[in-house]
Amino acid sequence: MIETARLILRLPRSEDFEPWAAMMDDEEAARFIGGRQGRADAWRTLCTVAGAWTIRGFSMFSVVEKQSGRWIGRLGPWQPEGWPGTEVGWALTRDAWGKGYAFEGAAAAMDWAFETLGWKEVIHCIAPENLRSIALAKRLGSNWQRRALLPAPRNVCIEIYGQDRDGWRARRRTPAGR
Numbered sequence: 001m002i003e004t005a006r007l008i009l010r011l012p013r014s015e016d017f018e019p020w021a022a023m024m025d026d027e028e029a030a031r032f033i034g035g036r037q038g039r040a041d042a043w044r045t046l047c048t049v050a051g052a053w054t055i056r057g058f059s060m061f062s063v064v065e066k067q068s069g070r071w072i073g074r075l076g077p078w079q080p081e082g083w084p085g086t087e088v089g090w091a092l093t094r095d096a097w098g099k100g101y102a103f104e105g106a107a108a109a110m111d112w113a114f115e116t117l118g119w120k121e122v123i124h125c126i127a128p129e130n131l132r133s134i135a136l137a138k139r140l141g142s143n144w145q146r147r148a149l150l151p152a153p154r155n156v157c158i159e160i161y162g163q164d165r166d167g168w169r170a171r172r173r174t175p176a177g178r
Contacts, residue, residue: 002061004108007101009061009076012050016062019071020046023093032130033091034154049074058117063092063105072096076109077117082151084160085123088113090136102136110140111172114165123162125150137161141171 002009012020023029024037024045037045052059060076073092079085088109090102113119123145124137142161150156 002108002112003066004104006066007105007108008064008066009105009108010064011053012046012060012062012074016071017043017046019093020074023073023091026094029091029094032127032133048080052078052080058113060089061105061109063096063101065096065101072101073105075102075105077113077119080151084125084148084150084158085162086113086117086119086121087125088122089124090133097132103139106136106140107172110168114168119165121162121164122168123160125158125160127156128159134159134161141168 001011021037021039021042024033024042025039027036030036034045049060056079058077058079060074060078062071063073063075064070065072073090073096075090075092076088078087078089088106090106092102096102110122113122122142124133124140124142125148126133126137138161140163142163145160145162148158148160150158
C-alpha cells in the first residue's frame, strides 16, 4: 500500500468491482483504456489486474480517495506479455478528473516502480488523441519517444512517452518536481 496526501494506492479487492464496472461502463471514462465494457468483461479485467500481482509481483493499484474512502480508479505499473515497455498508466472515474489525483498517484507509483521494482525506465502508452493524458505525461516529466502497436487483441497504435530513473530522481529532488 502507498499513501499520498489525498490517496491510498492498494491492491485491488473484490469490493472494487462495482465502481470498477461503473467506470468501464462509462463510454468517456473507458474511451482510451480499451473502450466500454459490460460487467462480465469488467470482471475479467479486474481479475487480470489483480492476478498480475500474483504472477508478476506488481500491477495497477486501486486508487482510493482518503477523505471519502471511495474507489476512484486504477493506476500504476503495468507490463503484460508483449507490452512495449515498463508502463505506469492511469484511469480514473470521471468525477475524479481535474483534481490532480492522476498526477499525485502516478508520481507515487513511479517512485515505487523505480525504487521498489528497480525499473530503469517508465513509459506511458497513450492514444494520440488523448490530450489530457499527454499533458499529464509531460507534467510528470516524460517526453515523446516513439509510436508503437499494442499487442493483440488490442492492436492499437499508441504514442509512447517516457523517462529514465535518473531523470525522474533529478526532477523529484527539485522544488519544481514536487
